[in-house]
Amino acid sequence: MTPELKEALVPMPFDGFTQEMYAQKMIDEYKQARVNPNRVYAQSFNINDILYWIANEPEFGNQAVSLEDLNTPRRCCCRDCKNTWFSCERCTNYRATDLDFSKA
DSSP: OOOOOOOSSSSBBTTTTOHHHHHHHHHHHHHHHOGGGGOOEEESSSSHHHHHHHHHHHHHTTTOOEETTTTTTOSSSSSSSOOSSOOOOGGGGGGGGOOOGGOO
């Protein structure tokens, strides 16, 4: 399963609901459905969602996928890296080409 946490349509926090609460809500829905975390590759374009999952829900976060908009140049998440179109190996747990979906 590869759920993507979509960008909120309203500025966060919204009515007391923070970005972290939004990220947690997606994971909680999989936990409530008793889905094995090994089957979930949570995805987000927001690197802070990925870092939140790694810190707070490591069973899900350690295999979370940081999505990248390849149409928009940006700096890699580590400050000393010169990459402008993609994250370096040090900043990436998994790349789509590394994932084995045959067991999902």
